[in-house]
Amino acid sequence: MATVPKKVTDRIVAGLKRFQPILSSAKARDVGESDTVTIITDMLAEIFGYDKYSEITSEYSIRGTYCDLAIKLDGALQTLIEVKAIGIDLKDAHVKQAVDYAANQGVDWVLLTNGITWRVYHIVFAKPIDHELVIDIDFCALNPRNASDVELLYLWCKEGWQRSVLGDFHTQKQALSRFFIGAMILTPAVLDVVRRELRRASPDVKIELDQIRTVLATEVIKREVMEGEKADEARKKIAKAASKALKAATTKKVSASPDILPPSGLVDPI
Numbered sequence: 001m002a003t004v005p006k007k008v009t010d011r012i013v014a015g016l017k018r019f020q021p022i023l024s025s026a027k028a029r030d031v032g033e034s035d036t037v038t039i040i041t042d043m044l045a046e047i048f049g050y051d052k053y054s055e056i057t058s059e060y061s062i063r064g065t066y067c068d069l070a071i072k073l074d075g076a077l078q079t080l081i082e083v084k085a086i087g088i089d090l091k092d093a094h095v096k097q098a099v100d101y102a103a104n105q106g107v108d109w110v111l112l113t114n115g116i117t118w119r120v121y122h123i124v125f126a127k128p129i130d131h132e133l134v135i136d137i138d139f140c141a142l143n144p145r146n147a148s149d150v151e152l153l154y155l156w157c158k159e160g161w162q163r164s165v166l167g168d169f170h171t172q173k174q175a176l177s178r179f180f181i182g183a184m185i186l187t188p189a190v191l192d193v194v195r196r197e198l199r200r201a202s203p204d205v206k207i208e209l210d211q212i213r214t215v216l217a218t219e220v221i222k223r224e225v226m227e228g229e230k231a232d233e234a235r236k237k238i239a240k241a242a243s244k245a246l247k248a249a250t251t252k253k254v255s256a257s258p259d260i261l262p263p264s265g266l267v268d269p270i
Contacts, residue, residue, distance in 0.1 A: 004147075004154045008049070012153050015047030016144040023115050023140055026086050033085040036115050037068050040083050043115075044069070049158040060101070067098055071161075078161065079109040086115045095121060095131065103129040109166070111156070116140050120156065120166070134166075182221050186213055 004012070019039070026039060037058075045052040050071060060067045060080065069081035082098040084090060095112040102110050103123050110131065112119045120135035135155065142149040154160045184190060191209045198207050 004150055005159060008154060008157055008159050009150055011049065012047055012150050012157070013144040015043065016139075016142055016149075016153075019043055019047065020140050020142075023086065027116060030087045031085065033068075033083060036086045037083045039086075039115050040069065040081070040113060044071070044081075047153065048156055055158070067101065073158070073161070077105055077107055079107060079111060081111045081113065084112070084114045088114055090114055090117050090119060092133075095119070099123060099131045100129060118156075185216060185221065191216075 019042075022039060026035065031039075041052060041056055044050045044056050050056050055072055057070050057072055058068060060070045060077070067080045068083040071078045071081070080098045080102050082095050084094055090112055095110055098110045098112070099121065102108075103125060108123050110121045110123065112121065116139050118135070118137040118139055119133060121131040122134050124130035124132055135152065137152060142153070144150070155166045160166060188209065191212050194212050195207050195209055198212070199205070
């Protein structure tokens with residue numbers, strides 16, 4: 001993760017110490033949604049660094065109703081925030097309406113929270129529109145002395161948002177997903193390395209790439225990793241990256257080759 005500036009770290013640590021008791025008390029009193037929204041607004045300002053009066057708004061209508069909160073930076077909508085009462089257990093269905101609206105607005109991120117649980121979703125622009133859970137935090141379980149916990153909250157801070165650290169975190173998480181790694185293992189480059197090592201261990205045995213691929217796909221890698229939309233998406237990303245790398249290598253090779261000789265009539269005789 002990106003390094004958290006000391007000023008932001010101090011603000012997050014102070015915010016954790018201040019709001020954890022507030023949230024625990026609100027949960028014990030089972031406060032309603034409007035009071036939860038008030039607490040969330042204060043948290044967005046005091047912990048995450050957004051200006052309460054110019055960057056936090058509730059003006060965005062969703063199918064005749066209003067999304068609880070939204071974040072705007074430089075006048076542009078960045079993310080929608082759906083808030084539920086602190087005593088309600090969050091469900092994926094709670095965020096669907098906000099996801100649909102965010103997709104219509106071209107917004108990539110939606111936050112669902114009841115004050116204690118914070119879930120950040122990335123919008124998947126596909127048909128149909130989908131969403132992917134990227135962060136799931138129990139705010140009251142975070143430790144102000146734990147750097148990793150501070151870094152998690154930094155992902156949603158204004159300063160982190162301006163540096164695109166949430167997008168970088170999402171990209172890294174995708175690259176380390178079981179679908180991406182499963183697809184990567186079955187690429188020719190990786191299979192070739194496996195075959196080389198197998199031949200080194202068993203020099204008298206003839207082993208082909210297709211044999212290795214079949215064993216990995218049917219006996220080693222779980223079926224759920226190989227099938228479905230996420231697996232297909234991972235394979236497409238890897239193929240696209242390989243194509244891009246090949247194109248770059250070809251361009252570099254052509255650029256490094258000698259200049260084309262002039263017409264034969266202009267070449268000095270040997």
